[in-house]
Amino acid sequence: MSAIVAIPPGTHHVKFLVDGEMRTSPSLPTAVDDTGILVNYLEVSADDMPPLHRVPTPTADESTTTITTPPAVPLREPSSTTTAATEQQHSSIPPSSTNTPAPLLYTAEIPSYLRDLDNLDDDRSAGYAAPPPPTLPMMLQKVILNGSSSMRDDASVLSIPNHAVLNHLATSSIKNSILAVSATTRYKKKVFFAFLPV
Template sequence: MEVDPPTETSSEVSYADGEMSTAQIDGKGAEIGKGDNAQTVDVTVPPGEDVVPMVFKWEHGGRNVFITGTFNGWDKQCPMHRSGNDFTYIANLTRGKHMYKFVVDDDWRFAPDQLTMADVEGNVNNYVDVSDFAPLSDFDGKNRQDDDEDPENPYARYIPEIDEYTKEPPPLPPHLRHIILNKAPPTVDGRLLPVPQHVALNHLYCTAIKDGMMVLGITNRYKQKFVTTVYYSLMPGAN
């Protein structure tokens, strides 16, 4: 469905037939990527500004998907990261309403399963309202735990439907894609690798098997030092 580029002025507010995709609130940066070359960038916000990390999703196909909106002044098309048939992008949003739109294979698109807003020229954009977002607190978690222990809601056996087995696997958390071994070495001293992100520590990464060889890598920390170990494993039957 091809539509015209958006304008910032909006009027009528309407809702799509489906509900808006569940927003995942996680992290403090924005994940952008094209193909497997994902990278993290910081979203520029005024110092001390109250922001909400927001995950945008596109689940309607395409090869190259970008997103733009009022959160960046419609000035930049940010590439979304692909995982299976879905695309995601994380941005820090200031509280309030934000319009956005997707660019799918060079066509302006809006997600029909997310909230929509029509501007004065009749263009339809998606929007999200994070004015009243409140992070979960320990008190909320305690209440949920009490609900789980309610005798009126006992544990039971549940046989998943066949559709559960055909779904795409859950996407890998964006911050785990920044593998230190995939980064270019510094130009000053090639013997030293950049400092890895703490969330990537103690995770075992492996490459696809090529020429009968699998390469595995893991990074550990001891006090202020980081050690990355690489294992080369020859597959059985390889020459």
């Protein structure tokens, strides 16, 4: 089965519905549309169109445009075993009535393949839930502040921090509406702790 469709110049997305499933053709180029679905596309330039069947481009003063379409192509050739009655029936139909397209029907119903596409998006989001975050590495689980110090007499002396906590911002839990923020910085062999109550 074949059909000729007059389309205006530009890029047009194409999707094929086969046995109720939307598929792409491997013989056409593919792209991702606005909804993230893989589709085929056609690029039609004004040079590709025959001069008799070009779609006129609208001007600023025109409110409507007319589109000339090519004559209809028969979908199948008549077989040689047609009877005289069918030949007479075909000859009684005026040729102008076979070329007129059927009037378009507009409905408020959403096609089933579009509803299925929306359900497919819901299924994807449920199937691709984010995994739980990884646990902290061992070097970040050791807290220097408020920990036991190597010098029992002087509580202001802290042990040397791990290299992984340098230049990181640390916060304490909120106690009495006060949040303590600290940063650890190293200069040569010296380590500095800066505390700022917020």
